[in-house]
Amino acid sequence: MRIGIAGAGAFGSALAVTLARAGREVTLWARDEGAVQTMRDTRRAVRLPDVDLPAGIDPVSELSSLFSCDTILLALPAQVTRGFLEAHAGALSGRTLVACAKGLDLTTLTGQGAIVVESVPDAVPALLTGPSFAADIARGLPTALTLACPDDAAGRALQHDLSTPDLRLYRSTDLAGAELGGALKNVIAIACGACIGAGFGDSARAALMTRGFAEMQRLAAALGARPETLMGLSGFGDLVLTCSSELSRNYRYGLALGRHEDWDAATTVEGAHTARAVADLATKRGLDLPISAVTARMVAGELTPQQALETLINRPLKEE
């Protein structure tokens, strides 16, 4: 069985590497022909320093090679997924499509699994998410993730197809919970980075993580997710990782905001878009999500971290 991966960025490449090391044949598609040629010539990942590509990986730039795979992992940035699927819905018909990005679509305010369902209705939709840095996966470090698939039988088959000796997949049928956990934790990670960057300390960060998790659960429940999914790898697990490690781009972006430092706009920071989407969802649904709201305003340049802190700490006192 050949597995296709759309997107040869850090995550797509890391997944390709662990799958190929475990003996799977992988077609790794990138839009950039130059990057594909480089990967073919050097057998190195373009977005992961010092990572060799095992022989089982075939880097391609022709979409026809990708579309010939029955199972395709979508490892493009979250704002790109919908356009890609809609543009190629016919060619992707009937495939198993595994969303791997972490973010809400800004135009429709939907998560990555829902985007698959809406864009290619006759595909088997699935989602791979949870605490994992691409660099860790590529190095063969042990990682556990959530594989969500509403079709339990298809999910069981996929779990076996995508698990490797280093990558342990736990099954779920809760697509909504899994997609929201992965998307929403990025917003809280930006807030935590800003908190540390501005010098507010570890205690304040712990408060942000805890109250941020409460916001994640509130929004996810309103959108039909199961509460226990948020308690798992895709929610709590990824929140802990991303809010506490400088390997996270979302966290580092927050650090830069807190320190008033420049940031390279070409770096993928999913939480910056998702913060706006969450603010829009909160307004539409009348939900109180104060940490996400001030994070969206910090990202937009409307609040400094100090002003964000004052906004949060001066809210009326309430029961936990």
Ligand SMILES: NC(=O)C1=CN([C@@H]2O[C@H](COP(=O)(O)OP(=O)(O)OC[C@H]3O[C@@H](n4cnc5c(N)ncnc54)[C@H](O)[C@@H]3O)[C@@H](O)[C@H]2O)C=CC1
């Ligand atoms: N890097 C990581 O540790 C992890 C990343 N993810 C998620 O995976 C998704 C992708 O992240 P990364 O691979 O890290 O990002 P990246 O920035 O390393 O790579 C993104 C790739 O998408 C390509 N791309 C951008 N726009 C495109 C378009 N319109 N059409 C085709 N290709 C396009 C870029 O050329 C690049 O190769 C994100 O949603 C991220 O949250 C999930 C888990 C871990």
Ligand SMILES: O=C(CO)COP(=O)(O)O
């Ligand atoms: O999702 C991730 C870890 O699980 C990667 O985090 P960043 O996108 O913040 O680097």
